[in-house]
Amino acid sequence: MRPLVAGNWKMNGLRAALSEVTTLAQMHPTPSCDVLICPPATLLAPMAEVAAGTSVAVGGQDCHAAASGAHTGDIAAEMIADAGGTAVIVGHSERRADHGEDDATVRAKAEAAIRAGLTAIICVGETEAERDAGRTLDVVLGQLAGSLPEGSLGASVVIAYEPVWAIGTGRVPELSDITEVHDALRADLAKHMPEAEAALVRLLYGGSVKPGNAAEIFGIENVNGGLVGGASLKASDFGQIVAAAG
């Protein structure tokens, strides 16, 4: 399966940062993975213009479930597509925590993404307390069951496993722990869609992915790429991570 290496810029990036995309595309004109950057909404359209015709695709970090309407401050999946985006992250733990998004909300957003023709990158992941209580698989598989739209096709969804305690902390699970969760996700997907579709779903790992650890993480069988935060902001770092997926 062709890996996907996605960068989540979170609430970082002014227009001057668009040059990072040009640099990244020059570093990797023909990467052996799909490359995606999800900038803040203000940069979606200009980044899509800069990235047009290059190896870099552009996506959103969140969308509303509705296609339009009285939802001040929100953006619709259709708007992301209209701005030139091809994917959107939904259910990131920062959205779940900061905005009280539950699985049903995340599912509705994923449905909206698919409706708009975007790839829905659905995030799941346990907190440190949940891991310490031995509940990692319960939590992650529960979020998967609750957040995945009914009848999803494998190519239209991506699952990102992001342990909350590994995000922005420099702490990464043992490779055996990542393996366990990704194997469980892969097996569980077949309960939610036909096996041929489940086999097409890419499973990303996210949480403190850096140039120095990307190759070993991407080497795990059911890890099909990464969702990268801090290390996606600079092409010099992100380009190394893209290379590690090759």
Ligand SMILES: O=C(CO)COP(=O)(O)O
């Ligand atoms: O949350 C993440 C990506 O969505 C991971 O962030 P970091 O790579 O900064 O840990």
